[in-house]
Amino acid sequence: MHEFLLPAFLNLLQPLNIFLMIAGLAGGIVVGALPGLTATMGVALMVPVTFSMDPMNGLVMLGAIYVGAIYGGANSAILICTPGTPSSVATTFDGWPLCQAGRADEGLYTSLLSSSFGGIVGSFFLLFLAAPLAEGALNFGASENFWLCLFGLSTIAVMSADNMGKGLVSGAVGMLVSTVGLDPNSGAPRFTFGIYEMVQGVAVIPCMIGLFSFSQVLFLIGSERQHIADYRPRKGTFGKIFSYLLTKCKTVLLRSSIMGTLIGILPGAGGEIASIICYNESKRWDKDPSRYGKGCIEGVASSESANNAVIGGSMIPMLTLGIPGSAVAAVLMGALLAHGLQPGFKIFTATGELTYTFIASQFAVNLLMIPVGFVLCKCMARLLNLELNMVAIGIVVLAYIGAYAISNSMLDLWMVVLFGVVGFFGVMVGWDAGAMALGVILGPMIEENLGSCLQLAQATDGGLQTVLAGGFINKILIGALVLSLLTPFLLKWKKARAKASEDDHA
Amino acid sequence: MRKSTADMLAGAAFLAVALAFWVQLDAEEGISRIFPLGLITFITVGGIWFIAKGFWRRTREGLGDANASRTGWKRVGIITAASVTYALLVPTLGFFASTGSFLFVTLFVLSNQELSLSSRGLRALLFAVLFCLAIWAGFVKMLNVPTPQGLLF
Amino acid sequence: MRMFRLMSLFMVAMTLTMTVGLARAADYPSKQINMIMAFSAGGSSDVQARLMEKYWNKYANQRWTFIYKTGAGGALGFAEIARAKPDGYTIGGLNMPHIVLQKLGQNAQFDPQKSFAYICQVVNDPQCIAVKKDSPFKTMKELVDYAKANPGKVTVGMSGKLSGHGLMFLDFKKKYPDVKFADVYYKGAAEQNVALLGGEVMVIFGNLNDVMRATDQMRVLGMASEKRNAFLPDVATLREQGYDIVSDIRRCFAAPAGIGAAELKYLRDTFRKICNDPEYLADMKKAGQPAEYLDGPDFEAYVKSQYGKAQKALEEAGMLKK
Numbered sequence: 003m004h005e006f007l008l009p010a011f012l013n014l015l016q017p018l019n020i021f022l023m024i025a026g027l028a029g030g031i032v033v034g035a036l037p038g039l040t041a042t043m044g045v046a047l048m049v050p051v052t053f054s055m056d057p058m059n060g061l062v063m064l065g066a067i068y069v070g071a072i073y074g075g076a077n078s079a080i081l082i083c084t085p086g087t088p089s090s091v092a093t094t095f096d097g098w099p100l101c102q103a104g105r106a107d108e109g110l111y112t113s114l115l116s117s118s119f120g121g122i123v124g125s126f127f128l129l130f131l132a133a134p135l136a137e138g139a140l141n142f143g144a145s146e147n148f149w150l151c152l153f154g155l156s157t158i159a160v161m162s163a164d165n166m167g168k169g170l171v172s173g174a175v176g177m178l179v180s181t182v183g184l185d186p187n188s189g190a191p192r193f194t195f196g197i198y199e200m201v202q203g204v205a206v207i208p209c210m211i212g213l214f215s216f217s218q219v220l221f222l223i224g225s226e227r228q229h230i231a232d233y234r235p236r237k238g239t240f241g242k243i244f245s246y247l248l249t250k251c252k253t254v255l256l257r258s259s260i261m262g263t264l265i266g267i268l269p270g271a272g273g274e275i276a277s278i279i280c281y282n283e284s285k286r287w288d289k290d291p292s293r294y295g296k297g298c299i300e301g302v303a304s305s306e307s308a309n310n311a312v313i314g315g316s317m318i319p320m321l322t323l324g325i326p327g328s329a330v331a332a333v334l335m336g337a338l339l340a341h342g343l344q345p346g347f348k349i350f351t352a353t354g355e356l357t358y359t360f361i362a363s364q365f366a367v368n369l370l371m372i373p374v375g376f377v378l379c380k381c382m383a384r385l386l387n388l389e390l391n392m393v394a395i396g397i398v399v400l401a402y403i404g405a406y407a408i409s410n411s412m413l414d415l416w417m418v419v420l421f422g423v424v425g426f427f428g429v430m431v432g433w434d435a436g437a438m439a440l441g442v443i444l445g446p447m448i449e450e451n452l453g454s455c456l457q458l459a460q461a462t463d464g465g466l467q468t469v470l471a472g473g474f475i476n477k478i479l480i481g482a483l484v485l486s487l488l489t490p491f492l493l494k495w496k497k498a499r500a501k502a503s504e505d506d507h508a
Numbered sequence: 509m510r511k512s513t514a515d516m517l518a519g520a521a522f523l524a525v526a527l528a529f530w531v532q533l534d535a536e537e538g539i540s541r542i543f544p545l546g547l548i549t550f551i552t553v554g555g556i557w558f559i560a561k562g563f564w565r566r567t568r569e570g571l572g573d574a575n576a577s578r579t580g581w582k583r584v585g586i587i588t589a590a591s592v593t594y595a596l597l598v599p600t601l602g603f604f605a606s607t608g609s610f611l612f613v614t615l616f617v618l619s620n621q622e623l624s625l626s627s628r629g630l631r632a633l634l635f636a637v638l639f640c641l642a643i644w645a646g647f648v649k650m651l652n653v654p655t656p657q658g659l660l661f
Numbered sequence: 662m663r664m665f666r667l668m669s670l671f672m673v674a675m676t677l678t679m680t681v682g683l684a685r686a687a688d689y690p691s692k693q694i695n696m697i698m699a700f701s702a703g704g705s706s707d708v709q710a711r712l713m714e715k716y717w718n719k720y721a722n723q724r725w726t727f728i729y730k731t732g733a734g735g736a737l738g739f740a741e742i743a744r745a746k747p748d749g750y751t752i753g754g755l756n757m758p759h760i761v762l763q764k765l766g767q768n769a770q771f772d773p774q775k776s777f778a779y780i781c782q783v784v785n786d787p788q789c790i791a792v793k794k795d796s797p798f799k800t801m802k803e804l805v806d807y808a809k810a811n812p813g814k815v816t817v818g819m820s821g822k823l824s825g826h827g828l829m830f831l832d833f834k835k836k837y838p839d840v841k842f843a844d845v846y847y848k849g850a851a852e853q854n855v856a857l858l859g860g861e862v863m864v865i866f867g868n869l870n871d872v873m874r875a876t877d878q879m880r881v882l883g884m885a886s887e888k889r890n891a892f893l894p895d896v897a898t899l900r901e902q903g904y905d906i907v908s909d910i911r912r913c914f915a916a917p918a919g920i921g922a923a924e925l926k927y928l929r930d931t932f933r934k935i936c937n938d939p940e941y942l943a944d945m946k947k948a949g950q951p952a953e954y955l956d957g958p959d960f961e962a963y964v965k966s967q968y969g970k971a972q973k974a975l976e977e978a979g980m981l982k983k
Contacts, residue, residue: 033651039653043653046701047651047652047653050711050727053711053715139855140855140858140859140860141859142855142859143855143856143859143860143861144845144847144856144861167554167557167558168518168554168558170554171522171550171551171554171555171558174547174550174551174554175522175525175551177547178525178526178529178544178547178548178551181529181543181544181547183733184733184734184767185540186848187539187540187822187846189734189762189766189767189821189822189823189824189827190540190766190767190823190980191733191767191768192532192540192544193529193532193544194532195528195532198768198770199737201732201733201736201737201767202732202733202737203732203733205732216591219587220584220587220588223580223583223584223586223587223618224579224580224581224583224584225579225580226578226580226583228620269851269852269855323854323855323858323875323878324854324871324874324875325851325854325855326851332701332704332851333701336704336705336707336708339705339708339948339949340708340711340712340948342944342947342948344874344949345874346874346875346877347877348877389619391614391615391618391619392615392635394587395587395610395611395614395615395618396611396639398587398591398594398610399607399610399611399639399643402594402595402598403643403647403653403655406654406655406656407653407654407655408731409729409730409731409732409737410654410656410728410729410730410731410741411730411732411737412595412598412599412656415595415598415656416595419588419591419592419595422591423588426584427521428518428521430514431514431515431517431518431521432514432515432518433518433521448543449539449543450847450848452539452543453539453846454845454846454847454856456539457843457844457845457846458816458843458845458861458862460813460843461813461814461815461816461843461845654728654729
């Protein structure tokens with residue numbers, strides 16, 4: 003490894019590489035910030051462009067786009083409450099209240115600095131611990147994934163603590179919606195409501211664009227305001243946020259980044275799950291969970307550091323085992339293969355210089371992101387000065403483009419409208435859009451893994467019970483699940499005790 | 509909206525979703541049946557629970573409990589109708605023709621009524637043209653993002 | 662007089678359309694060709710098509726525009742190719758046995774025997790039977806003997822019931838009914854490989870393309886192909902070892918049925934030139950794509966024969982969709 007590190011860093015100093023990193027970051031941030039265009043699409047669109055490049059330059063650029071796009075999603079999440087990429091859904095929970103309170107600049111700087119921090123932590127794991135972590139990820143089979151997904155779902159209980167019932171049922175609705183399309187077990191179509199095109203199922207991205215972006219358009223238009231929010235940037239905010247993150251937020255940042263990396267390693271679970279889980283964990287372990295959802299810096303920091311940490315994590319199994327840890331990593335793997343690089347443990351030796359240049363570029367990109375993102379987020383904050391109508395109508399067009407571009411399907415446009423209306427009216431009567439989105443993402447994974455467990459059970463002594471509850475990791479996950487479900491009651495108890503002791507003092 | 513009304517509507521909507529999927533459930537078997545069936549049952553129970561809760565709440569809340577958030581229903585109706593029409597027009601008119609008309613008409617109708625007709629029209633026209641150009645240059649030319657095809661441009 | 666005028670007008674119109682038609686065929690292609698991909702950008706099918714595009718530009722003057730119509734395991738994209746105008750300006754990539762299974766098991770909106778004019782086959786990715794490196798099974802025979810002695814205890818990981826793997830499993834079950842494997846299905850190759858390497862299943866039926874990347878951690882017991890493959894020349898075929906199983910995933914390009922003969926000939930000729938280009942073959946090898954050329958008519962015959970076989974297999978397994 004050491005023999006490759008020096009040449010790798012020297013490679014990065016080439017002017018072309020520096021230019022490609024900055025260009026990739028800037029492009030990625032813009033693509034990520036546009037509601038509808040996701041990181042996956044941003045990288046996929048640029049893969050053919052790299053075919054005419056040297057493999058090293060191409061990969062460095064694609065990596066920069068990936069990092070930029072995942073961070074970029076936070077900008078629109080904070081400024082207009084529409085996550086630019088599915089990974090920044092959790093950023094809206096606290097970023098939007100910050101913006102409405104006129105503190106958009108605090109949210110923007112928090113997301114920039116925590117994204118960079120999370121990205122560096124993820125790259126650190128990628129550089130030093132890729133092999134053991136990849137081996138560890140192999141222990142996550144069907145039953146472990148099943149419990150992990152249930153654990154993810156259980157965070158609904160924390161997410162909507164005062165509205166838990168509706169949150170849980172909304173999550174179930176999301177899962178039910180996700181069963182539309184091809185049945186993962188038999189491969190036959192189901193719940194297509196007589197429309198053949200529905201075999202494509204309810205794709206996660208159009209559904210999320212609808213639930214979060216389109217419904218937000220309806221909300222903004224209905225609010226009859228002239229502008230989205232007041233924007234009062236103050237001098238010195240950047241430095242203030244920087245020191246706040248380093249002092250009060252360091253536990254939240256470190257925990258979210260490590261958890262994000264680990265979730266990224268698992269195939270199937272990507273940034274959209276990591277950010278929600280890490281947000282909820284930060285909320286769960288906070289001294290005063292009720293701050294969350296009202297514009298709390300820690301909320302933005304945990305979601306954004308987690309989703310950028312996923313990047314490094316998702317590349318670990320992709321490089322070492324040829325198993326991509328996220329949708330974007332899958333596209334990157336296609337690019338690697340097209341350039342004639344074979345993933346596997348050999349990639350660190352046979353083509354070591356290239357591989358280490360790529361990993362080193364991830365560190366450089368995350369550092370370069372601070373100045374590049376700083377300039378761009380200042381420009382994007384101008385959006386708040388535009389007339390609200392224009393922004394809202396513009397989002398509709400972008401949402402349509404984004405939904406259509408995923409699979410060239412008009413049906414996805416209708417999904418956006420449908421889920422937009424569901425999201426708008428649903429939220430009015432207390433449905434939980436976040437829980438529903440989580441259900442749509444996790445539903446297929448739960449069903450597939452449960453199906454595999456049932457099939458495995460037939461060949462195992464002890465049947466389903468042994469498959470599901472046997473093994474060390476399963477037991478830990480079940481424990482975590484039970485704890486997670488008990489949290490709301492623990493919180494209530496804690497509150498009651500705090501109140502009691504207050505009464506004592508009084 | 510009063511809290512009891514919200515509960516009842518939420519419950520009714522849950523029931524409607526469960527019913528729609530239940531009707532389609534016939535052909536499935538095995539895990540492909542158990543999983544959705546379990547969800548449908550859960551949602552049905554939840555739906556009934558919230559309707560009941562709504563009625564229970566109705567008996568003990570006063571009229572004053574309505575939480576007052578103002579919503580410009582007319583404007584919400586306009587943007588929804590416009591978006592649906594827009595989606596309908598895309599396959600026939602083509603993406604850019606329909607996008608342009610959508611942007612122009614919607615902004616014209618929604619913009620500040622105090623402005624004069626001609627200035628509203630001019631603003632909307634300028635916005636529509638610039639936005640379409642930006643999308644065409646940025647998405648179609650630079651990024652090669654596919655846009656829906658129609659008869660016209 | 663009026664009649665004559667009408668007649669002459671008609672004649673002129675006829676000649677015009679004919680010359681236009683001829684001219685069109687002669688300078689085909691005269692604009693960009695749409696290439697419909699049923700799998701997402703950056704995937705294995707896409708990488709192969711992109712390599713092909715590089716050499717297409719060497720032999721033809723019009724470029725390809727890629728259209729990704731993904732979803733439902735490719736069925737939507739395949740249907741899009743079938744529905745396209747057969748003017749030679751829309752073609753796309755198809756996968757076997759996907760197109761056959763989707764028609765038989767999922768009511769797909771195309772008919773592999775009627776909807777397509779096949780250009781040629783470009784990839785033949787045979788299926789392998791692989792175990793983890795530290796597995797006690799060293800040969801096919803040891804695996805089969807163990808499965809016979811312990812019926813239902815040997816877990817086999819596959820990706821999808823309605824897939825090439827599923828079809829191979831049905832075939833195996835029918836030919837060797839006393840070897841009882843327990844079938845476990847995963848979402849895709851990634852999940853399947855994790856399951857094998859993590860010890861959740863003992864054996865996988867996997868594509869060569871996915872297996873050969875992990876040869877440091879897997880042992881390939883046999884390959885379900887007619888002859889040994891250049892990527893893993895030391896691995897014996899299942900036939901050599903006495904098991905009559907041949908199963909593979911093939912990728913081809915096709916135009917919608919009804920395309921003009923001249924256009925089809927042009928496409929077939931150009932694709933043949935690409936497939937025989939040594940540089941293209943070297944690129945394919947580097948990208949780990951098992952190239953195998955088969956011309957259009959031969960591939961069509963192959964599809965027809967496989968259609969009948971698959972129909973029978975699915976009918977016996979009760980998986981046919983009416």
